Amino acid sequence: MSSGWSADFSYNYFRRILEAIRVNFNPHLLSQAPRIEPAGGRPKIIVRHDVDVSLRHALRMAEIENAFGICATYMFIPNSLLYCLEDSTSRDVLRQLISMGHEIGLHFDVSNEVRSPDCEVSQVESQIDAAARQIESITGMPVQSISFHRPLQQFLRGPVIVCGRTNAYSGQLMNWYMSDSKGCWREGEPLPRLTRPEKPLLQLLIHPIWWGEKHGLPEDSLQEFFEGETRGKPSEFVRAFDGALASTVPAVRRRDVQGIPHSNQIGQSRGMP
Ligand SMILES: [Zn+2]
Numbered sequence: 001m002s003s004g005w006s007a008d009f010s011y012n013y014f015r016r017i018l019e020a021i022r023v024n025f026n027p028h029l030l031s032q033a034p035r036i037e038p039a040g041g042r043p044k045i046i047v048r049h050d051v052d053v054s055l056r057h058a059l060r061m062a063e064i065e066n067a068f069g070i071c072a073t074y075m076f077i078p079n080s081l082l083y084c085l086e087d088s089t090s091r092d093v094l095r096q097l098i099s100m101g102h103e104i105g106l107h108f109d110v111s112n113e114v115r116s117p118d119c120e121v122s123q124v125e126s127q128i129d130a131a132a133r134q135i136e137s138i139t140g141m142p143v144q145s146i147s148f149h150r151p152l153q154q155f156l157r158g159p160v161i162v163c164g165r166t167n168a169y170s171g172q173l174m175n176w177y178m179s180d181s182k183g184c185w186r187e188g189e190p191l192p193r194l195t196r197p198e199k200p201l202l203q204l205l206i207h208p209i210w211w212g213e214k215h216g217l218p219e220d221s222l223q224e225f226f227e228g229e230t231r232g233k234p235s236e237f238v239r240a241f242d243g244a245l246a247s248t249v250p251a252v253r254r255r256d257v258q259g260i261p262h263s264n265q266i267g268q269s270r271g272m273p
Helices: 011-024 030-035 055-067 088-099 121-139 190-195 218-230 235-248
Strands: 026-028 044-051 073-076 103-109 145-149 165-167 177-179 201-206
Touching: 011 055, 011 190, 011 201, 026 030, 030 044, 030 103, 030 145, 030 165, 044 055, 044 103, 044 145, 055 073, 055 088, 073 145, 088 103, 088 121, 103 121, 103 165, 218 235
Parallel strands: 026 044, 044 073, 044 201, 073 103, 103 145, 145 165, 177 201
Antiparallel strands: none
16 A cells, blocks of 8 residues: 555545546446446446445545536445434435435345355345335335345356346456455556546446545544544443444454454344444
């Protein structure tokens, strides 16, 4: 992370990404993927956001995209430990995203009880349907796309449609894939690739929590979020929230645990907050 660009998860860098997209690509929503004809014309792009942690961060990115005339697909976890889609603030965020033309999709986490190398999609279909219906009951619109949180290896490069919805991890959408997972662009700096597209269809995955007005390291971004959400709250809440954060984003640990032991029992605080 020593070079200038790689440390840049600021909104200004995001704006440069969006400008490159605007100039070089035709953006599509994830739900449109089965109907995209990659060959011919400008390269196509699907910008997808997995909202693991914070609706506030998601809304900020949606507003910036809107200023560039770009629509993206935002995936939400209905039974998240960190946010409640049913509360009025969340409903308002969803409403604003939809009004800007963004798509609302399902970010689905296969539960620890079912997770195994042998688990097949068919085993979780009814849970996927129930989770999608939860979002639909809030937005009043069909959920047409799904991405898996902590995707199982066997789910990668799967079919285009899963449970009647566009599958973000389908083979055709992973031929060219760039992601900021864990607050790091594994494939290298995105901007040069966006400026000189090499393939006809790109899926760009962004996690809003890693981004801010100023760049921050992922552990610092989590820390700032944690402090904002737990300030002035009772210690039981803080402890539960800490466990929820650790189990939702297991790969990155916030900077300072403030003397609160991290839960080693992932999922211990399920249902909170
Ligand atoms: Zn996720």
